[in-house]
Amino acid sequence: MKICVLPGDGIGPEIMAEAVRVLRALDLKAEMEEGLLGGCAVDATGTPYPEATQKLAREADAVLLGAVGGPKWDGLPREQRPERGLLGIRKDLNLFANLRPAILYPELANASSLKPEVVAGLDILIVRELTGDIYFGQPRGIETREVDGTQQRVGWNTMIYAEYEIRRILKVAFEAAQKRGKKLCSVDKMNVLECTQLWRDIAEEVAKDYPDVELSHMLVDNAAMQLVRAPKQFDVMVTGNMFGDILSDEASMLTGSIGMLPSASLDANNKGLYEPSHGSAPDIAGKGVANPLATILSAAMMLRYTFNQEEAALRIENAVKKVLAQGLRTGDIHEPGTKKVGTREMGDAVIAAL
Numbered sequence: 001m002k003i004c005v006l007p008g009d010g011i012g013p014e015i016m017a018e019a020v021r022v023l024r025a026l027d028l029k030a031e032m033e034e035g036l037l038g039g040c041a042v043d044a045t046g047t048p049y050p051e052a053t054q055k056l057a058r059e060a061d062a063v064l065l066g067a068v069g070g071p072k073w074d075g076l077p078r079e080q081r082p083e084r085g086l087l088g089i090r091k092d093l094n095l096f097a098n099l100r101p102a103i104l105y106p107e108l109a110n111a112s113s114l115k116p117e118v119v120a121g122l123d124i125l126i127v128r129e130l131t132g133d134i135y136f137g138q139p140r141g142i143e144t145r146e147v148d149g150t151q152q153r154v155g156w157n158t159m160i161y162a163e164y165e166i167r168r169i170l171k172v173a174f175e176a177a178q179k180r181g182k183k184l185c186s187v188d189k190m191n192v193l194e195c196t197q198l199w200r201d202i203a204e205e206v207a208k209d210y211p212d213v214e215l216s217h218m219l220v221d222n223a224a225m226q227l228v229r230a231p232k233q234f235d236v237m238v239t240g241n242m243f244g245d246i247l248s249d250e251a252s253m254l255t256g257s258i259g260m261l262p263s264a265s266l267d268a269n270n271k272g273l274y275e276p277s278h279g280s281a282p283d284i285a286g287k288g289v290a291n292p293l294a295t296i297l298s299a300a301m302m303l304r305y306t307f308n309q310e311e312a313a314l315r316i317e318n319a320v321k322k323v324l325a326q327g328l329r330t331g332d333i334h335e336p337g338t339k340k341v342g343t344r345e346m347g348d349a350v351i352a353a354l
Ligand SMILES: NC(=O)C1=CN([C@@H]2O[C@H](COP(=O)(O)OP(=O)(O)OC[C@H]3O[C@@H](n4cnc5c(N)ncnc54)[C@H](O)[C@@H]3O)[C@@H](O)[C@H]2O)C=CC1
Pocket: 011, 015, 066, 067, 068, 069, 070, 071, 083, 086, 258, 259, 275, 276, 277, 278, 279, 280, 281, 282, 283, 284, 289, 290, 291, 292, 294, 332
């Protein structure tokens, strides 16, 4: 098992240290090699996805990533920003399928942003397309030009999907739905965006190959509302890169915190990059208080999807459940009657529970 470890920026190194310790505690035959991605890579090499990291990531079976970015790098030219490194590695490894499971652990029912009765038993899988859409579309830019007779700055991006990109992510979503509750909700904005009209048309076509899955469609604004009104109506949701980015952050709060939401980004052969769904949390970086569970649960997803080690994945997930049952909580999920712990202490507890 060759794993490329990219801690990244902000809380990245803190949460990654715990995930790596958990993996080591499992005593797997894993080779882990660290590399630079994001702001730390910009500082060291001038570029957010340096060649050495490209080589490491391409040669590895899987990549485990913390998070990238932070205000320190926000003023850089766009090509040098940490987030371009993240988009770069996703594109380079062809990781078009991003799976973000929003599962409520019963112990966190009171930490959810919604009432316990609305979220009890919540288990949604968000399937987000990850290498297309407006995050990658060309042309894009900011320039000064004449508009209605005056010089103005104009900014623009392009929302674009080719048929094959839509088709392949829908297949992933239908197959995931087949293995779960057999319900798939495709989220788009077809009432105003041609790009997502194509998405909806193709969803209807692909659905013919999956008669056992019930396909529904929802406009993204309604989907955002339904997620906080009655989230348990959803089984699998599939959507484009930008809508999926936003809806998955929203869904994370139904599970108690964005610090609980892991993710897997897969190519066609289950080579994967695994990372928490959150960012580098500059507001709490360096304080030892970040929740490492999303990263630890991402490591479990890595064992499941890339390495077919279901038993080891379940061991990690059960250890996380046990720690929550013991009442240990980082600040983001803390509530009266539970014990507040830091990042390292949470990692220690998961290892003890293993
Ligand atoms: N995959 C990645 O590497 C991502 C990187 N980013 C980057 O991260 C930087 C910060 O972005 P934000 O919009 O602030 O989003 P963020 O997800 O980093 O933080 C949002 C809020 O959630 C909290 N939070 C996030 N992870 C947490 C954890 N594990 N434990 C406890 N609290 C946690 C933060 O403290 C903050 O209050 C930006 O530079 C952004 O571009 C943002 C999202 C994803």
